[in-house]
Amino acid sequence: MIDERLLKNEERAIYALRALYRSYGYQAYKMSKFEEYDLYLRNKDFLISDRIITFNDTDGKLMALKPDVTLSIVKNGDDQPGCKQKVCYNENVYRVSGSTRQFKEIMQTGLECIGSLDGYDVYEVVSLAAQSLALVSEDFILDVSHLGILTALLDGIGEEGGLRREIAHYIAEKNRHDLERLCRENGVSPERTDEICTFIGIYGEMDGVLERLRPLCRTATARQALGELEQLRALLRGSAYENRIHFDFSIVNDMDYYNGIVFKGFLGGICEGVLSGGQYDKLIRKMGRTGGAVGFALYLDLLEDLETAGRDYDVDVLLLYDGGTDPACVASEVRRMAASGKSVSAQRAVPAKLRYRELKDLRKEGRG
Amino acid sequence: MINVALPKGRLGDKVYDMFEAAGYECPSIRETNRKLIFENPDTGVRYFWVKPSDVSIYVERGAADIGVAGKDILLEYKPDIYELLDLQIGKCRMAVAAPKGFHDDGERTLKVATKFDNIARSYYAGRGRDIDIIKLNGSIEIAPILGLSDVIVDIVETGTTLRENDLEVVATVVPISARLIANKAAFKFKTGAIEEIVSKLKGLVERNGQDL
Numbered sequence: 304m305i306d307e308r309l310l311k312n313e314e315r316a317i318y319a320l321r322a323l324y325r326s327y328g329y330q331a332y333k334m335s336k337f338e339e340y341d342l343y344l345r346n347k348d349f350l351i352s353d354r355i356i357t358f359n360d361t362d363g364k365l366m367a368l369k370p371d372v373t374l375s376i377v378k379n380g381d382d383q384p385g386c387k388q389k390v391c392y393n394e395n396v397y398r399v400s401g402s403t404r405q406f407k408e409i410m411q412t413g414l415e416c417i418g419s420l421d422g423y424d425v426y427e428v429v430s431l432a433a434q435s436l437a438l439v440s441e442d443f444i445l446d447v448s449h450l451g452i453l454t455a456l457l458d459g460i461g462e463e464g465g466l467r468r469e470i471a472h473y474i475a476e477k478n479r480h481d482l483e484r485l486c487r488e489n490g491v492s493p494e495r496t497d498e499i500c501t502f503i504g505i506y507g508e509m510d511g512v513l514e515r516l517r518p519l520c521r522t523a524t525a526r527q528a529l530g531e532l533e534q535l536r537a538l539l540r541g542s543a544y545e546n547r548i549h550f551d552f553s554i555v556n557d558m559d560y561y562n563g564i565v566f567k568g569f570l571g572g573i574c575e576g577v578l579s580g581g582q583y584d585k586l587i588r589k590m591g592r593t594g595g596a597v598g599f600a601l602y603l604d605l606l607e608d609l610e611t612a613g614r615d616y617d618v619d620v621l622l623l624y625d626g627g628t629d630p631a632c633v634a635s636e637v638r639r640m641a642a643s644g645k646s647v648s649a650q651r652a653v654p655a656k657l658r659y660r661e662l663k664d665l666r667k668e669g670r671g
Numbered sequence: 672m673i674n675v676a677l678p679k680g681r682l683g684d685k686v687y688d689m690f691e692a693a694g695y696e697c698p699s700i701r702e703t704n705r706k707l708i709f710e711n712p713d714t715g716v717r718y719f720w721v722k723p724s725d726v727s728i729y730v731e732r733g734a735a736d737i738g739v740a741g742k743d744i745l746l747e748y749k750p751d752i753y754e755l756l757d758l759q760i761g762k763c764r765m766a767v768a769a770p771k772g773f774h775d776d777g778e779r780t781l782k783v784a785t786k787f788d789n790i791a792r793s794y795y796a797g798r799g800r801d802i803d804i805i806k807l808n809g810s811i812e813i814a815p816i817l818g819l820s821d822v823i824v825d826i827v828e829t830g831t832t833l834r835e836n837d838l839e840v841v842a843t844v845v846p847i848s849a850r851l852i853a854n855k856a857a858f859k860f861k862t863g864a865i866e867e868i869v870s871k872l873k874g875l876v877e878r879n880g881q882d883l
Contacts, residue, residue, distance in 0.1 A: 444859040480757040507862070549859075553753070569856045574733020575751065576855065 312439070313410060313603040317393055319438045320412050320601070324391035327431060329414050332390035334375050340365040342374055349374065349560045349586055351579075352399040356406060370398040373598060376415050377586065382593050387418035407604070413580070415598035417587065422531065425564050425582065426538040428597045432568060432578055433544045435601055440609060442571030443547055445578070446506075447535070448554035450562050451528025456502055458522065460491060470499065475555040479503050506551035509536045513550070531563065560586045566599070570609065577605045619645035621659035623652075625666045632665060673716050673864050676730055676738030678723035682761045682849060686739045687718065689758065693871035715864065727752065727852060736857035737865060742847045743826055747787045753858055755869050756851040759876050765790060765844040768833050769822040770815050773841070784814035785824040794824065794844045812836045 310318075321331070340357050347353040349371070356368040369375065372394050380388045391414040400407040414431065416424050429447060436443035453474065457467045466489055473482040479500050486496035498519065505515050513533060520529040532550065539545050556565045556579075565581030580599020587596045620640055624633050633649055640647040640663075648657065675690070677683045687700060697711040697718055710717040721729055726740040731750040743765055745754065765787065775781060777800070784805040785791045795802045805820050812832055814820040826847060827833060827840055851872060858865055 442860070446859070476752070476754045478754040481754070569859045571860050574731070574854055574856050 312606040312609050316439050316601070316603055316606060317412060320435055321391065321393065323431065323434055323438065324414050327389075327427065329389045329391035329416075332376060332392045334369070334372070334379075334392070334394065336369055336395070337366045338369055338375055340367040342378060343367055343370060346374055346560075346586065346589070348557055349583075350398070354399045354406070356397050368397040369394070370396055372396060372411065372413065372600065373415060373583070373586075374590075377417065377590050377592065377596065380417055380592070383418065384593075385419050387416055387420065387424065389416050390414065410603040411600045412603055413598060413600035415596060417592070417596040417598075418594045420582075420595040420597060422534045422538070425531070425597055426535055428580065428599065429535060429548070429564065429566060430539065430542065432566060432580055432599045433542075433548055435599075436568045436570060436578060437544055437547075439577075439601075439606060440570045440572075443544075443568060445544075445548045445566055445568045446551040446554050447532075447548060447564060447566040448550065448552045449528045449532050449564055450556070450558055450581075451524055451531070452502075452516070452520070452552060453555065454558065454562075455520070455522045455525035455528065456499055458524065460495070471555045471558065474499075474503055475553050477503050477553050502552055506553065507549055508546060509539070509548060509550050516550075528563075535564065556581055560589075563595075564597070568599075568601070570606075573605050573608050575605065577602050615658065616660045617658045618648045619659070620647040620661045620663055621653065621657060622647050622649045623662065623664045623666055624649065625651055628665045636663065636665065672710075672712075673737060673861060673868065674735045675716055675718045676721050676726045676735035677718055678726050678739060678741075678849075679720045680723060682723065682741070683720060683739075685760050686758065686849060689760070689872060689875055690716070690718075690868075693868070693875050695868065695871075730852050730854050733854050733856060735854065736861055737851060737853045737868065739849050740852055742845070742850055743787060743790070745850060745852070746845065747789050749789070750852075751855065753853040753855055754850050755853055755865075756873055756876070758849045758851055758872065759880060761847070761849040763826050763828040763847045765824065765847055766827045766840045767794075767822050767824055767842040767844060768812075768815075768827065768838045769841050771837050771839050773815075773821065775821070775841075781822065782820040783822055783824055784811055784820035786811060787824055790844060791824040812838060 340355065343350060343355055352370065355370050358366055360366045372392055376390055393412040396409050396411060397406060398409065399405060400409065416428055433445045436445060453471065457470060460467060469485055470482060473485065482500055482503065483496060486499065502519065505512055513536060516529060520526050539548060554565050554567050561581050561583050562585055563582035567576040568578030570577050578599055578601045582595060582597045584595040587594060622636055637647050637649055677686055695714045695716045697709045697714065697716060700709040700718055708717065708719045723741065724744050726738040727744055727748055727750040729735040730738040730752050739758065741761060781800060781802045782805060783791050783802045784807050786807060788804045788806050791804060805814065807814060811823045811825045814823055815838065816836060824844060830840065833839060851869065853865055
């Protein structure tokens, strides 16, 4: 029997999330801590940080402490036409963390769905992302975007990369003023500039966003993306958390790897996104596999920042004994208290910083 | 309650004036004392003064929901935040300056002294110029005079310091002004309150622009 009070936020989350993912048919996936560095070198733009801890293996091969889980899963899976590989994992990765800008061991849990995907699969993964957040805290927001909308919006503006990358950067910052300046300096027409800037202001609850988005979706690419968002919205209708899922197009993952639906999750009281995911069909193709892929990761190390009720005491009982106390008496007292659900620390003297609720002194009464 | 990180100093005073004019006054902030945190429950804001270069850290790490930082700091440290409004104050520019008459023939590595090494690196990388960055923490203007560097990349307001040291601007890297920034997660959970502040400040910026 697990006493939930003893578990840290992240430990409680691991257990609950594993049960959730297994209930949807995701198989646990265990992998090595190391991978050949070459895998990350070839796909470094896919990684959140391209700083990787490397070392030489005994045969001289350059290895890396795993900075990412998805690449290993994609590399090691097999294509089965018409089927989907559904895996979940709980792994430590090693990379430079966003706000600290230092290497950290990051515990992440997540899932990947790879293969012949359809609208249901994307919904299932988005829904599981929302349920994952809800299991950790009721106070969450899942922001969902569609890169097809952004692709359509930028179509015909400049070359791939360069200007488009800069525009995407300002959209991710909700930075309208610099976006206007950039468009002006690069000869983008005022009408087009206005359209792109309008896009920055469209976020919030799903129905309102779709209504404002419809008139802006004039190309086939944009209409297809809109259709996928509408389908997702329809599938989410009636779910317990639908008003916690918002559309927000400032979620901009790397467009060389990601396509379609992308999303990011936030919890009240944590200063950065705790969940990140999306469709990455382009990575799948780059790695020689067929079909599509969608998945997400939840960064469990960030859950440390969630407020938890502070403990007033380190132990319920401080049990004091000395050389004259019968050890059998100490053992019996500790057993009795532990069995009654109390935590007990048996000591010969009072530890300086130990906070205890009750003191039981066996030094006089427990002589053998 | 919205937590606002203000940059200490002259710019911070101007920024607070704007917040006050927008309806987010906190009279205790005007009192002369050494307090750093000021709160007005009626207007729902809590201000605190921090070092200007630290504002983006307070906002990125969520200690402040919003804050005001110079574009120079945002470009240098690239915090993961929303940049919601150009307040059009604290205007200056990031520029390359060199001793008068300096000519960069491009034949050798250019020695660049600066406090803003990331901005300088990205500016010259965009031009394919090979440079040697010399990171300094102050009195940048002295570096080319003593032969430590060929040029400097620094903030130029009026250009007086440059002129007095026989330096001149040879290129503008980027215009700078104060920007209203927001923590991404805070924006999700306090959207309405932050949007209202942005909207009121925006109105003020537009009115100030028309008055000029």
